[in-house]
Structure formats: structure tokens, C-alpha cells
Amino acid sequence: MNNPKQSADRRTFLKSAASLGATGALGSVLPAAVLAQNPSLQSPNPANGHVFLTEPYLQYTGPGSMTVMWVANLPSYSWVEYGETDALGQKAHRVTDGLVEAYNRINRITLTGLKPGTTYKYRVYSKEITDFKPYKLTYGTTIDSGLLRFTTPNEQGDSVSCLVLNDVHDRPETIPHLLTLKGNDPVDFVFLNGDLFDFQTDEKQLIDHLLKPCSASFAKETPFLFVRGNHETRGKYRSEIHQYFANPEGRNYYSYTWGPVHFTVIDTGEDKPDAEPVYAGIVDFDAYRQEQARWADQVMQSPAFKKARFRVVFMHIPTFYHNNWHGPTHCQQLFTPLFNKHKVDLCISGHTHRYGVHEPVAGQHNYPVIIGGGPKDGNRTLMKLKANRKELHLSMLLDDGKEVGSYHLTAKR
Ligand SMILES: [Fe+2]
Known part of the structure; x- marks a missing residue:
């Protein structure tokens, strides 16, 4: 049976809320971010x-x-x-x-x-x-x-070719510049390996700093795939950016096979502990990384992964050669045993702003760790990855076109 006082209180509340809503006063108690209209509907101008x-x-x-x-x-x-x-x-x-x-x-x-x-x-x-x-x-x-x-892609074909960019950090001119270095080789897709931005502000930033330069350089004819870095998790527009991308499986982490290569894409999250005061209680990446480790373990037992001539991982934060902060260390602890156990062939990252090709180290990482540079002039890199059924070749070019690293693999399976 209803408590009469509670019912009366509820009626009073509903009446107050209705009158506030009618005058628009309810809106004033809600933060602007909550009030932001659906960006898909709200015209910027x-x-x-x-x-x-x-x-x-x-x-x-x-x-x-x-x-x-x-x-x-x-x-x-x-x-x-x-x-x-x-x-x-x-x-x-x-x-x-x-x-x-x-x-x-x-x-x-x-x-x-x-x-x-x-x-x-x-x-x-x-x-x-x-x-x-x-x-x-x-x-x-x-x-x-x-x-x-x-x-259209030919996923059943014998070859694949892609470019990798990372750590552009709100420098839109970097995208067309690095694309000029690709030469005349055909490219099946471009992979954006995180930290394209410093933090997420609004739609204009997404358009001016990424979508426009991508369309102008390649994306009207060649698709790109995207994974977040730690910087895309920040700022008031962080929850909206997914509306501007479409990934395989409709998620931020995903896998796909293209020609002889199986690609696993991991969304590595933030670099500091979730409880760090700078995050103000609004991130939960430890559990999210653990969820991805369980998922990756399943993916790496799938026929598509096992059958692929080459097994490549894209992840913004590398598993080694980082600053030992919490996020990178957690990635190292969670993913390295999986990559070793399932015999990943190549792991491609960014994040550290120190480009390098790191050979496998027995007992640590049995796979090479490739890290792209950025974001300043003289430190930006473009990676070119090509594979056929027999071999995979990765070349890392500095922004002046000089090759600063390479890695070559022969198919083991
Ligand atoms: Fe980063």
C-alpha cells in the first residue's frame, strides 16, 4: 500500500519538474555537456x-x-x-x-x-x-x-598493403605531408594508430584536424581504420567521436583479415591509473583492458588468426619501450603473455614519440615491437606495410622521406 505522504511528495516533485521544464529552468541545473544536443542533429552553423x-x-x-x-x-x-x-x-x-x-x-x-x-x-x-x-x-x-x-578490398587475395600514421596530435598538415611520402605503390587502407588529437573538443576539431585532411589526401578513394590513443579519451567531446567512425565489428577494438594478414586492434586506454585525480573519477580502463585481453585470447584461437600467414597487432601504447606508467605497464602485463603464447608476428604502436624498430627479445617479447614517432617536424613517421603469402615487409619513413627502420618477415605457416 502506498504511503500517502510519499505519494503527495512525488506529486509535488512531478509538478515542480513539469513547471520547471515548461519554463526551461530545469535546463539551468544541468551541465552544458549533458544539455549538448545530439551532434547528429545540431547544426554547428x-x-x-x-x-x-x-x-x-x-x-x-x-x-x-x-x-x-x-x-x-x-x-x-x-x-x-x-x-x-x-x-x-x-x-x-x-x-x-x-x-x-x-x-x-x-x-x-x-x-x-x-x-x-x-x-x-x-x-x-x-x-x-x-x-x-x-x-x-x-x-x-x-x-x-x-x-x-x-x-573494393579483396580479402581473399594474396596480398595487402597499408600505411600507418600515429601521434599526429592536432597537426592536420601532417596527414597530407606524410601521404606524399607513400610513392606510387597502391594502398588498400590507412591505419590511424591513435593520438590524432590532444583531446576532444567538438565536431569542428574532428573535421578540420582529421576528416578534411584525410578526404583531401586519400579517404574518398581509400578507407581508413582508427583506434583511439590515450588522448582521444579526454575532453568534453570524448564520448561523441565514435559517431564519426565505423570500424569492423562496430567496436573500438576489433579484428579483421585482409589477404595474408590477420589484424588484431587493441584500444589501450589511458596512461595513468584510473583513480588519478586528473581523471576526476570518469574513466575505468583497467576493467576495459582486461575485457580486451579475454577477447584477444579468444580471437587468437580462431581459425582466421591461426590460418593467417601473418599475425599483426595494432595498439597505440606499446607493450615495451615505454615510460613504465600504469597504462603501459598494464598493457605489458596483460597482452605480452597472449602475444607470446599465440605467436604474434608483429606489434605496431606509437605513443612514446620515439620511433624505433625493436627486435624480439627472448623471454620478454617474442615479437618485434615497432613504434612510430611524432608529432613534431623531424620526428613524424609514416609506416608502409606490405605482405604477400610468402613475406611481410615494413618500412618506416621519417617525414623527410628517409627510411629510419624496417622489418622483414618470412611466412612461418
Ligand atoms: Fe599516446
């Missing part, structure tokens, strides 16, 4: 009208597919037209639980059923929604990207 804030950028999300992403200034209905000829002929939009995604700005549309190793043309469209009422939706103008192209 509606006065600029219906324009693209980014060009399309491709994300690799799995075999037979390609995910096309872009950001518009105003809420829209968006779609991709694609096909093997300039006539295109196929159309894709995003559907979730029966709803075609619309009245959003951050677009993530996955094209499926694609043929491997095939060049497709595509064009993205955003049709502004000027008014959204039930039974009366009003469209405005439609904008499009122009005709673009990409070649």
Missing part, C-alpha cells in the same frame, strides 16, 4: 545553409562492403548511389529498426554485396529536411558530392 562539412570518407567495415561517411551542415535525408559504371544504378541508405535514417547530419551508409577487387563509382546525396512533422515532412534542396570512385 545553420546560417551557412545546406552544405557538406566534409567530403565523403571511406571506412572499412568488413568483407564485401564499404562504408561511406560524411557530415552535412543541416539535418537531411542522405543516400549513396553507386555502381560499376558512371551510370551508377544502385542506391543505399541506412535503415535501423525499420526507420530509414533521416533528419541527421553525420552519415554512415554501408554498401554491401560488393564484388571483391572491383572498382565502383559513387556519389553521395543529402536532401535537406526543412520541416519534420508526422505526416508532413518537407524537403529542401539536395546537394551531391560529384562522381567518386573506390576499389
